Amino acid sequence: MTVQAWTFVLVGLSFALYIGVAILARARSTGEFYVASSQVPAVLNGMATAADWMSAASFISMAGLISFMGRDGAVYLMGWTGGYVLLALLLAPYLRKFGKFTVPDFVGDRYASQTARMVAIVCAIFVSFTYVVGQMRGVGIVFSQFLGVGIVQGVLIGMGIVFFYAVLGGMKGITYTQVAQYCVLIFAYMVPAIYISIMITGHAIPQLGFGGNVDGGNGAALLQTLDELSEKLGFGAYTERRLGKLDMFAITLALMVGTAGLPHVIVRFYTVKKVAAARSSAGWALLFIALLYTTAPAVAVFARTNLLQAVDDQPYASVPSWFKSWESTGLIQFDDKNGDGKIRYVGDATENELTIDRDIMVLANPEIANLPNWVVGLVAAGGLAAALSTAAGLLLVISTSIAHDLFKRGLKPNISERGELITARCAAAVAVIVAGYFGINPPGYVAEVVAFAFGLAAASFFPAILLGIFSKRVNKYGAVTGMVVGILFTAIYIVYFRFIEPGKNSREHWLFGISPKGIGTVGMVLNFVIALTISRFTPPPPEPIQRLIEEIRIPRGAGEGHEVDA
């Protein structure tokens, strides 16, 4: 069977699976729609969280990104996993005990303030929208590259599928679909990684092959070989740090705290039965995520070594077939500057003749390594699973924020359960259409906007929730001012360097040498300092709030996610 036939079969089978699961697990009440009636077992919730969290960016782009960043890629590896420690230890168990549906629910109730609730709603919707646009785009790219149907049709098919199971299934349908999607995506990621690890180092476990020797285990150490090869070509050693130390610190922290503050991740911990299950399910989630995240840097090194050896100083006429096929998509570009017919791939931009899009490192890997056709089809199905699962989780947050937070708890408190469910489904439908529109006509800066979302989540939600649990003294004045200043500072810094003065976006102009990616860390610190200071000079929260805080600190008595105060 050809690559395309395999891709159709495997993608088709995986879609049939998702739809089947969604029909079996569709939602019938708001409790099921928002939090799956808080009945999801911890292990399954961990798997669903992992699929929810790992997007097209993790699956398709991350290994490629790391293979071009070398040691600095650690900011993503640590930043996107370390946040789960914060989530498990500092947020998840307490939010589960609080036991409502959303992040704005907690912020609004804990600080007894509609203003705080509104600020939280705006942040949740903005953060989730920027994310979902990127996912739709990912769906379109996979469709067009593997199935040859064009990005527009690809996005439309993706929209149809997500619409079907997010709008009908709600959280319950999404959760069980995400479990299936996790299995598909991790299988699709591991199979080529294991193949390539065996080919290069003789180790079946990529995490060990990463530190093994080349030539099937008989040559020099792989990392040393890559370091020497990279240095020879003027890229600098692979294992060398290029980011400033403080900048690396700030980016890692902003990504960690941003992860812990992302609404579509937090809401997953409302779906489990008990506080103890919220703790352990964060552990399961991180274990399932770690499987991919410890493989990615190994894939990055294998792919980079393969690539440098395959193209370095080779005559253009004799390049392998994958090179030509990716060249036709424009993701590999060769410009023979000195006219000698050989490929010069070097660190010096004026002499370099080859441009490689980092996204193809994972997608082209099976072809570079000459793996069987079904593996290539599997990678396409895995990329789609990653993009669709994240898109569905985000759409649910958007629809919940609109139907529950904005209408039920804000504008129209006497809305009926049925009315709220219809509103939630309509909101999800509108969100799918808007996301699809931006997926087809993307604003040119999707990647930048996603970094923006992390910074905002770090500078707004994380301090407000953390202080809400661990301090009885922080009140609404402190929390609202902290959130607003944190968001504004972070947003202005990013907008200034990305959009207003992009020419000044370099280390000498940055505050303390911290890049816009890492500035969420400073925004978060500002938020903490302001919230604590202002609360000190204003009256403490009233008695019922003090009791609420006492209550959420003790596990006993957590019921199903509920509507009215206990």
Place this chain on the structure above:
Amino acid sequence: MSSSPAKRPQNLRRHQYWRRNLQILGILLSIWFLVSFGCGILFSESLDEIPLGGFPLGFWFAQQGAIYVFVLLIVVYVILMNALDRAFDVDEKEQR
């Protein structure tokens, strides 16, 4: 829930429970900071002098080790907190 006798002793117990919880958090988060920001970033390059198989140690922490430790930290946290909940009798009874 049992009918609470005097309010004071119960509050004291809760206070103690919370203090123990904060101690556990403090220790685990110190390790979290040490392996990621310490071994992975701040003194990562000094650790590179030590080889671990084919890895320079600092590089291994930054791209592998820190993640393994994160998973272990959550496992240890779950075990310690479940024990603490039972010791202070604030664990959750089986759901109906």
